[in-house]
Amino acid sequence: MELDYKAIGKRIKIARIKADLTQEKLSEMVGVSPTHLSNIETGTTRVSLNAIVNIANALKITSDDLLCDSVIKAKVQLEQDIALVLEDCDEYEIRVIRDIAAATKETLRRDAHLRKQTDAY
Structure with missing residues (x-):
């Protein structure tokens, strides 16, 4: 990388x-x-x-x-970045962001086999 x-x-x-x-x-x-x-x-x-x-x-x-954008193991920093994004959000914005994050996570996990196929190339 x-x-x-x-x-x-x-x-x-x-x-x-x-x-x-x-x-x-x-x-x-x-x-x-x-x-x-x-x-x-x-x-x-x-x-x-x-x-x-x-x-x-x-x-x-x-x-x-x-x-952290260049390091593979950067979970802690990226979690802090997410917290900063949410810091000034109102309740409605947080709910929408949570729903988007949950849907994105579900899609990523459902389609994980596609990632493995593209990593092979």
């Missing part, structure tokens, strides 16, 4: 905004130029492991928070 640099960049941007930091401030904390951080956030440049660790530390998050 190849790293999804756009997804990593998007997660960095979201975490930076939640931490109420500008690109300039975060780039200063991490030791990269604001232009390089901008390129990392847009996914137009490959981010080094060292930079990922420095960014995660500066934002007080884990590297898993940034890499």
Whole structure:
């Protein structure tokens, strides 16, 4: 599996905004130029492991928070992402999302044999 640099960049941007930091401030904390951080956030440049660790530390998050779209075993982080999606939903929206999730899960499990067939190719 190849790293999804756009997804990593998007997660960095979201975490930076939640931490109420500008690109300039975060780039200063991490030791990269604001232009390089901008390129990392847009996914137009490959981010080094060292930079990922420095960014995660500066934002007080884990590297898993940034890499979960590229890691197969990321259940905990993805569950947290779902919780964040639901955080500002009203009761009606949560019911609809629950119904959609249940129907999707049922279809995925019912058609699991199709996944096995496509994985064989």
